[in-house]
């Protein structure tokens with residue numbers, strides 16, 4: 001690490017760290033992902049980083065964290081030019097990052113995860129003492145996370161809290177948060193962001209938060225920067241700029257897709273029938289208990305619930321990733337087993353959570369990933385297992401264009417796409433043919449607001465065409481906007497079902513909290 005003084009060192013007023021990037025540029029092959037980006041994150045500020053999917057937000061923070069070496073540009077830490085060659089150097093400087101995905105070791109407890117994450121972890125650990133000091137730390141926090149059970153048994157919201165607590169435990173002074181609230185309920189999000197805001201106000205911490213949620217940005221951030229196509233296109237104090245102005249900075253003059261009209265149906269047949277579905281969780285205990293639910297043609301049934309109440313396991317059973325311990329599925333009254341051939345025959349499609357992990361082969365190209373549904377059918381299949389690259393690429397180009405997937409070419413490994421663009425690519429693949437049943441879990445996770453309008457529009461189009469849609473979402477607004485009926489899942493069971501027009505947010509919220 002070299003530390004060259006380039007400017008008078010701004011004596012930090014507080015323990016928090018100030019950080020600037022100057023002319024940050026990152027080029028991948030022929031793609032300029034970051035183009036001369038200078039941002040200034042003052043010590044003790046809560047700074048939001050905004051931009052549509054693929055704008056360069058992750059690339060910028062990865063350059064700051066030392067995951068990527070910038071093609072050009074420098075980082076100043078507390079006014080001093082600092083080369084951050086790898087994440088360990090960032091961490092030693094007090095710069096920590098909380099990712100969208102989890103980094104905790106699932107088989108270890110929260111206590112074990114935190115203690116082994118420390119740079120000064122002793123050779124012989126006095127676990128009793130460590131637990132006591134952790135208890136003392138957590139006594140100061142407005143929420144608790146179970147410390148002594150394996151992390152794999154924690155709900156997504158608890159894991160995310162723990163990721164943030166880990167950084168506070170490691171005493172980092174500059175935290176980069178990559179969409180930290182995606183898996184949290186609005187209440188949990190407010191709790192965590194509120195705690196962090198108290199710490200920035202006290203001058204103990206600086207936050208740089210990537211977010212697509214304007215509500216959180218205006219409620220908790222004091223400053224913001226907007227990136228578009230790799231460039232800094234705006235920024236300022238959040239209190240002085242309206243949400244409309246911020247969104248215009250993000251997307252320019254692009255027109256948003258209008259909310260699709262809901263087509264009225266009467267007397268539609270049941271297409272998807274979940275009959276007494278039971279399944280165990282990773283810990284071997286029942287996670288889904290006797291779920292009965294019918295979804296009609298031309299209907300969206302939204303499953304709401306606090307994460308960790310069996311929704312993920314239910315979706316996994318429907319996509320064949322988890323075995324049933326009891327119960328059956330029927331599609332058009334025929335027994336349905338979630339295997340590739342039956343899915344194709346009965347036209348069952350889906351977008352699971354974390355599509356890069358669950359629905360893509362990261363190292364394969366975008367074109368190959370887009371062809372997974374059709375590689376064994378003409379024109380892509382030439383028979384006897386041979387694939388035709390020409391038609392495959394042509395089909396990929398068509399889907400890339402109509403779903404506006406941002407990729408340098410169809411041949412790019414899909415893992416190089418931004419998170420939102422992976423999501424769009426998988427949805428393009430799943431919606432590209434005739435769909436009878438569509439199963440989607442948190443389809444707008446990590447998407448910018450323009451893409452959300454696009455994806456929700458696509459889901460509504462499928463419903464209007466007569467598909468039966470099962471939508472699991474942690475975003476109640478999404479369910480209220482899209483679903484015809486809402487079902488609440490609590491402790492593995494469906495505890496409440498109502499037509500969306502005949503219920504309200506409060507009643508659903510109470511059911512989600514287990515009051516039914």
Ligand SMILES: Nc1ncnc2c1ncn2[C@@H]1O[C@H](COP(=O)(O)OP(=O)(O)OP(=O)(O)O)[C@@H](O)[C@H]1O
Nearest residue numbers: 028033053054055056057058059416417418419420
């Ligand atoms: N390792 C890589 N190799 C090639 N291209 C990459 C790589 N990482 C990112 N890119 C490209 O750089 C551009 C910026 O991506 P980045 O992930 O920074 O966007 P983002 O603003 O974080 O988007 P999102 O909101 O979808 O996460 C995208 O076009 C992406 O495909």
